[in-house]
Amino acid sequence: MRFSSWKVFTEGLSGNKGWSAHWRDAQPKSEYDYIIIGGGGHGLSTAYYLAKNHGITNVAVLEKGYLGGGNVGRNTTIVRANYFLQGNSEFYSHSLKLWETLEEDLNYNVMHSQRGLINLFHSDGQRDAFARRGNMMINQGDDAILLDREGVRKELPYLDFEQTRFPIYGGLFHKRGGTARHDAVAWGYARGASDRGVDLIQNCEVTGIDIVDGVVKGVQTTRGPIKGNKVAIIVAGRSGQVAAMAGRRLPIESHVLQAFVTEGLKPVIDHVISFGMGHFYMSQSDKGGLVFGGDLDFYASYASRGNLPMKEHVMEAGMTLMPMIGKAKVLRSWGGIMDMTPDGSPIIDKMEGIDGLYIDCGWNYGGFKAVPASGWCMAHLMATDTPHDVAAKYRLDRFRTGIGIMDEEGTGSQHNLH
Amino acid sequence: MRITCPLCGERDRREFYYVGDAVALERPDPDAGDVVWDDYVHNRDNPAGVTRDLWYHESGCAAWVVITRNTVTHEILSTELASKVKEAQS
Ligand SMILES: Cc1cc2nc3c(=O)[nH]c(=O)nc-3n(C[C@H](O)[C@H](O)[C@H](O)COP(=O)(O)OP(=O)(O)OC[C@H]3O[C@@H](n4cnc5c(N)ncnc54)[C@H](O)[C@@H]3O)c2cc1C
Ligand SMILES: [Zn+2]
Numbered sequence: 001m002r003f004s005s006w007k008v009f010t011e012g013l014s015g016n017k018g019w020s021a022h023w024r025d026a027q028p029k030s031e032y033d034y035i036i037i038g039g040g041g042h043g044l045s046t047a048y049y050l051a052k053n054h055g056i057t058n059v060a061v062l063e064k065g066y067l068g069g070g071n072v073g074r075n076t077t078i079v080r081a082n083y084f085l086q087g088n089s090e091f092y093s094h095s096l097k098l099w100e101t102l103e104e105d106l107n108y109n110v111m112h113s114q115r116g117l118i119n120l121f122h123s124d125g126q127r128d129a130f131a132r133r134g135n136m137m138i139n140q141g142d143d144a145i146l147l148d149r150e151g152v153r154k155e156l157p158y159l160d161f162e163q164t165r166f167p168i169y170g171g172l173f174h175k176r177g178g179t180a181r182h183d184a185v186a187w188g189y190a191r192g193a194s195d196r197g198v199d200l201i202q203n204c205e206v207t208g209i210d211i212v213d214g215v216v217k218g219v220q221t222t223r224g225p226i227k228g229n230k231v232a233i234i235v236a237g238r239s240g241q242v243a244a245m246a247g248r249r250l251p252i253e254s255h256v257l258q259a260f261v262t263e264g265l266k267p268v269i270d271h272v273i274s275f276g277m278g279h280f281y282m283s284q285s286d287k288g289g290l291v292f293g294g295d296l297d298f299y300a301s302y303a304s305r306g307n308l309p310m311k312e313h314v315m316e317a318g319m320t321l322m323p324m325i326g327k328a329k330v331l332r333s334w335g336g337i338m339d340m341t342p343d344g345s346p347i348i349d350k351m352e353g354i355d356g357l358y359i360d361c362g363w364n365y366g367g368f369k370a371v372p373a374s375g376w377c378m379a380h381l382m383a384t385d386t387p388h389d390v391a392a393k394y395r396l397d398r399f400r401t402g403i404g405i406m407d408e409e410g411t412g413s414q415h416n417l418h
Numbered sequence: 419m420r421i422t423c424p425l426c427g428e429r430d431r432r433e434f435y436y437v438g439d440a441v442a443l444e445r446p447d448p449d450a451g452d453v454v455w456d457d458y459v460h461n462r463d464n465p466a467g468v469t470r471d472l473w474y475h476e477s478g479c480a481a482w483v484v485i486t487r488n489t490v491t492h493e494i495l496s497t498e499l500a501s502k503v504k505e506a507q508s
Pocket of ligand 2: 423424425426427475478479480481
């Protein structure tokens with residue numbers, strides 16, 4: 001089934017009875033060439049690009065719950081390419097370019113909306129840092145405009161410009177930044193992979209990884225053993241547990257990140273905005289809900305729900321920046337489990353010492369925008385056994401060697417700092 | 419989440435600064451080599467369940483506290499002064 005305006009039109013006339021399931025509900029076979037553990041955004045995009053770019057279709061994606069039930073369906077959907085350091089810069093630039101053609105490529109409406117991202121700054125020092133970041137973005141071939149206070153006022157007239165505590169000095173405007181519909185990204189990749197022959201197997205938890213003499217042989221699952229020549233661990237917040245099945249410890253600590261959404265309101269916030277003096281960022285969904293969040297709760301957690309202090313902080317920061325939102329009622333809040341690395345940058349690598357085992361993890365709180373490029377590069381690595389150029393710096397051993405640490409925030413490469 | 423400081427009693431979580439896994443109590447020898455140090459500084463068990471981490475009572479008595487808690491339920495199981503734990507180890 002392909003989506004088209006004609007199809008929508010004719011289905012509208014015939015009671016919408018002609019739509020079919022988006023992907024096959026596959027049953028596990030006893031053996032595959034490639035096994036992907038985890039049916040989140042990254043696992044599904046990896047499967048899709050294995051099939052599309054490399055013609056590898058004897059692939060299974062094993063998901064312990066339902067497809068898209070993890071962080072890919074829990075995030076605040078910001079898509080941007082405003083990174084600073086070599087390594088991150090070229091990777092996220094590549095990802096944004098893939099986003100820009102994703103809908104045609106997948107024949108799926110992922111509602112990618114380049115509504116523009118404005119990161120506000122509130123001091124001379126912050127302005128300098130953003131000017132520098134903007135220059136790095138432009139050098140990478142992406143877009144950045146440094147707005148002064150009046151420039152910000154033109155775009156975001158509703159902010160509290162008059163306050164004395166955190167006056168707004170300006171903002172870094174990344175016009176190609178924006179949002180997308182998170183579930184649709186998972187579904188679009190799932191459909192594309194399934195159509196090309198990939199088996200997507202839900203309710204199938206991996207409970208063990210079979211390794212004989214340093215060579216991966218397959219996995220144990222709640223639906224029986226499955227043999228495979230190449231196995232990829234792509235399980236985000238659960239990376240530590242699954243790596244332990246292969247006897248490995250990872251430079252990952254899992255933390256909870258919260259998000260919030262209000263009742264639906266008329267369109268009022270056109271961009272994605274982030275506050276520079278507190279942990280707060282916001283956009284408005286197409287349904288009208290204000291979608292916002294802040295920082296981690298800042299202690300290791302698998303609870304999928306956060307505590308009150310960060311809620312309070314986020315609300316306070318939001319009210320400081322834009323008091324007009326004070327009357328909106330918060331409908332829901334939730335949390336997702338983030339795979340945090342010491343330097344805040346991800347890992348796409350082979351698992352050294354175990355032939356046929358690969359790892360894609362460490363997406364911290366920014367892995368949604370990375371879904372296309374991560375899948376692209378992970379598929380390349382698995383198919384060719386060489387890293388893709390734009391992901392070559394995402395090495396697992398950078399922590400041991402100290403070479404190529406990518407501490408984007410400049411706070412230090414240590415677990416409690418990102 | 420409320421945390422019982424062994425010196426100050428039960429306090430709001432915000433008074434404490436989270437440092438991370440209590441590995442700091444088992445610091446390797448300076449010459450232990452890069453693999454051991456990498457393991458100590460970066461690699462983690464990262465359990466879903468009971469864990470033991472190090473917190474600092476920053477807005478209180480400035481004690482270092484070892485907290486045993488559950489990462490799935492956020493339940494705090496016990497708290498001890500890091501100095502006492504260290505003493506018991508040696
Ligand atoms: C509140 C919040 C806001 C965020 N906001 C943004 C944002 O604005 N922009 C952005 O770029 N990123 C954002 N992120 C981060 C982003 O969502 C994640 O980095 C990204 O989704 C992680 O990759 P994934 O999609 O593959 O993960 P997931 O969707 O979590 O996929 C992992 C899958 O692995 C499965 N799994 C785990 N263990 C096993 C097992 N043993 N066997 C089989 N399957 C298993 C899980 O069930 C899960 O479905 C946010 C995250 C949260 C929680
Ligand atoms: Zn105290």
